[in-house]
Amino acid sequence: MVENRPFLGFLTHLVLIAGVIVVAFPVYVAIIAMTHTDVTLNSGAPLLPGAELISNLIAVWTFDPPGAPPFWLMVWNSTLMALIIMVGKIAISIISAYAIVYFRFPFRTLAFWIIFITLMLPVEVRIIPTYEVVANLGMLNSYAGLTIPLIASATATFLFRQFFMTIPDEMMEAARVDGAGPLKFFRDILLPLSRTNIAALCIILFIYGWVQYLWPLLVTTREEHFTLMMGVRQMAGAQEVDPQWNLIMTAVVLAMLPPVLIVIAMQRLFVKGLVETEK
Amino acid sequence: MASITLSAVKKTYQGQVTAIHGLDLSIADGELVVLVGPSGCGKSTLLRMIAGLETITSGEVRIGDTMVNRLEPAERDIAMVFQNYALYPHMSVRQNLEYGLKNRRTPRPEIDRRVTEAARILEIEPFLDRKPRQLSGGQRQRVAMGRAIVRQPKAFLFDEPLSNLDAKLRGQMRVEIRRLQRTLGTTSVYVTHDQLEAMTMADKLVVMNGGRIEQVGRPLEVYSRPASLFVAGFMGSPGMNLIPAPALAGIAGGLPDSVGPACGTIGIRPEDVALTAPDRPHLRLDAVLDAVELVGSESLVYAHVAGLDSEVVLRTPGIHAGEPGQTLGLHIAHADLHCFDAESGRRLAS
Numbered sequence: 001m002v003e004n005r006p007f008l009g010f011l012t013h014l015v016l017i018a019g020v021i022v023v024a025f026p027v028y029v030a031i032i033a034m035t036h037t038d039v040t041l042n043s044g045a046p047l048l049p050g051a052e053l054i055s056n057l058i059a060v061w062t063f064d065p066p067g068a069p070p071f072w073l074m075v076w077n078s079t080l081m082a083l084i085i086m087v088g089k090i091a092i093s094i095i096s097a098y099a100i101v102y103f104r105f106p107f108r109t110l111a112f113w114i115i116f117i118t119l120m121l122p123v124e125v126r127i128i129p130t131y132e133v134v135a136n137l138g139m140l141n142s143y144a145g146l147t148i149p150l151i152a153s154a155t156a157t158f159l160f161r162q163f164f165m166t167i168p169d170e171m172m173e174a175a176r177v178d179g180a181g182p183l184k185f186f187r188d189i190l191l192p193l194s195r196t197n198i199a200a201l202c203i204i205l206f207i208y209g210w211v212q213y214l215w216p217l218l219v220t221t222r223e224e225h226f227t228l229m230m231g232v233r234q235m236a237g238a239q240e241v242d243p244q245w246n247l248i249m250t251a252v253v254l255a256m257l258p259p260v261l262i263v264i265a266m267q268r269l270f271v272k273g274l275v276e277t278e279k
Numbered sequence: 280m281a282s283i284t285l286s287a288v289k290k291t292y293q294g295q296v297t298a299i300h301g302l303d304l305s306i307a308d309g310e311l312v313v314l315v316g317p318s319g320c321g322k323s324t325l326l327r328m329i330a331g332l333e334t335i336t337s338g339e340v341r342i343g344d345t346m347v348n349r350l351e352p353a354e355r356d357i358a359m360v361f362q363n364y365a366l367y368p369h370m371s372v373r374q375n376l377e378y379g380l381k382n383r384r385t386p387r388p389e390i391d392r393r394v395t396e397a398a399r400i401l402e403i404e405p406f407l408d409r410k411p412r413q414l415s416g417g418q419r420q421r422v423a424m425g426r427a428i429v430r431q432p433k434a435f436l437f438d439e440p441l442s443n444l445d446a447k448l449r450g451q452m453r454v455e456i457r458r459l460q461r462t463l464g465t466t467s468v469y470v471t472h473d474q475l476e477a478m479t480m481a482d483k484l485v486v487m488n489g490g491r492i493e494q495v496g497r498p499l500e501v502y503s504r505p506a507s508l509f510v511a512g513f514m515g516s517p518g519m520n521l522i523p524a525p526a527l528a529g530i531a532g533g534l535p536d537s538v539g540p541a542c543g544t545i546g547i548r549p550e551d552v553a554l555t556a557p558d559r560p561h562l563r564l565d566a567v568l569d570a571v572e573l574v575g576s577e578s579l580v581y582a583h584v585a586g587l588d589s590e591v592v593l594r595t596p597g598i599h600a601g602e603p604g605q606t607l608g609l610h611i612a613h614a615d616l617h618c619f620d621a622e623s624g625r626r627l628a629s
Contacts, residue, residue: 178379179353
């Protein structure tokens with residue numbers, strides 16, 4: 001397959017470029033829409049930038065679309081949700097990985113496999129029972145309801161487990177001889193060593209929390225808990241009035257920014273955290 | 280500082296595999312004891328039992344006057360040096376040295392004093408603020424030593440500390456550890472599979488095999504009077520030539536009277552086989568040269584003797600110029616024959 005023929009090279013590039021255009025074009029349209037007034041947008045999608053970028057960027061923060069809470073509140077909700085999920089997932093999974101790798105207790109392997117199996121059961125698969133549980137616990141329309149069901153995480157537990165297993169046993173033994181108990185060993189040795197892994201997971205998990213759509217849609221019915229992802233959808237679907245496409249598109253682009261910025265800023269750290277082990 | 284006493288110490292894994300079979304050993308205050316033996320002989324397990332990293336199935340371990348069976352490693356007041364050093368990679372050398380002291384709530388001025396002192400002794404002052412990964416193997420080894428020294432423990436436990444170093448550095452560190460241990464006078468247990476380390480460092484050598492002690496003694500004593508066939512074959516490089524006594528008697532035309540009837544196997548050190556006849560009573564064997572290994576300062580000559588199954592190795596100083604196929608006369612003084620019991624393999628008094 002690794003043939004070097006000019007024609008094949010041309011063809012593969014053609015396919016790739018076509019793919020990029022297909023993916024990038026809607027984004028381009030959204031960005032262009034940020035720069036026009038709603039009047040222009042309601043008469044068709046322009047392909048060249050206009051002059052309203054700054055005023056739209058200012059207006060969006062006080063934008064209170066019908067059927068959805070104000071934009072700033074949704075940003076706040078989304079951020080809070082993503083942060084709680086991120087911190088919660090990392091805290092729980094690093095502790096459970098620590099237990100699984102460093103402590104001998106009955107059914108240790110079983111515990112690990114049960115956690116592992118949940119990898120195959122993401123929220124989408126167990127959405128009805130999960131909803132039932134959350135509803136019975138009275139957590140609908142709350143931050144707890146938004147985040148707790150998404151916090152239990154096999155991926156992060158698994159990643160930490162793999163990392164802990166690469167740390168030589170002697171490290172733990174040296175710490176024991178040095179008088180460090182389990183908590184001290186965790187705090188003084190394991191946590192600092194996991195720094196890059198934690199950073200990488202922060203990125204993945206923040207984005208995971210940020211882009212949640214289905215779950216918030218189910219558990220929130222009151223506007224004050226709407227997140228950005230579902231709110232944007234509500235803005236566009238508003239009845240009675242003409243949608244303010246300029247502000248909706250501004251909101252869309254702003255909603256895309258955090259993941260993009262995080263990935264760009266932390267790319268190196270991210271790769272390092274997943275690949276490199278410091279021993 | 281303290282003595283260490285093991286009595287009837289036993290280690291069984293999951294009630295099935297026995298790693299250590301009820302073993303007794305006493306280590307005097309300030310002594311350096313080397314545990315040596317082949318892989319899987321239980322020497323590391325024994326060390327880790329003293330350290331408290333392995334549980335003790337039965338028997339007693341005492342450090343000083345305290346029975347330590349149920350104490351955590353940190354409570355036993357020992358320090359351990361690991362084969363891969365086990366330095367904390369995210370801490371600077373100074374923090375590595377301080378960590379154990381901090382956990383013991385040693386006052387700050389005392390910590391600083393001890394770290395400075397250890398750094399001076401080990402000549403690692405310039406590296407105190409570096410991370411372990413910025414150090415060479417030898418320097419890391421020193422830091423690992425330093426971490427043990429600052430604690431001023433009752434005993435040092437070394438688990439093959441030099442096996443990750445290259446041969447030259449190993450030689451240097453060997454001398455250094457020995458000197459340091461003498462200066463500090465700390466009781467030490469040192470595990471190694473390297474005979475050179477075992478012979479040169481030990482006050483007392485413990486040869487282990489299959490979870491049992493084969494012989495305890497001063498290094499030269501163990502070398503010159505191995506207590507069993509195993510020790511005879513294990514100590515020395517190459518080990519003793521072990522020849523069935525009846526076969527040897529047949530070829531050499533009788534054995535001296537000092538070799539009793541109970542003798543099943545005769546051991547002969549390679550350096551005790553001479554190519555020229557000594558002026559002491561001796562045996563003479565005709566052999567055919569198979570191969571010569573030139574080490575530089577000496578030569579190892581491999582030869583076979585008609586009627587013997589195994590080759591005979593002999594060590595001769597300088598360079599032996601010989602071709603395979605050449606015939607040799609091998610001479611062994613009567614006094615250099617070691618006799619081992621036919622059944623138990625134990626040394627017979629001679």
